[in-house]
Amino acid sequence: MTLLKPYLVRAIYEWIVDNDQTPYLLVDATITGCYVPEAFVENGQIVLNLRPEAIDALNLGNQEIAFSARFGGKPTDIFIPISAVLAMYAKENGKGMVFDPEEDVHNQPDPPPKKPQLRVVK
8 A cells, every 4th residue: 555645745845835834844864864964953853845936846746755945045956855754834823743663663564575485494
């Protein structure tokens, strides 16, 4: 079964934008494959403003979130694995959702079973 988190992130993002609020994404910047501007990371986390006017080419995919934004006036490509997403909420009132990082660990697909190997024992 696919992860629920990317569907919830998309729904909450749309709900926040539809209500003229500012969507903020809290990210665990220590997760492998997470590309965010290190200068803005505090205590291993970063809060990103996803307001449509602040970003370009937003992709809220099932495995990752990607977009371009300016940080300190410099255009930057951002890539965030879904497992790095900790929360999506509205800046103005804090309404949104905090995600359980353990959900990503427990919902990973099981590896295919290994084929049995027989040996001759004498």
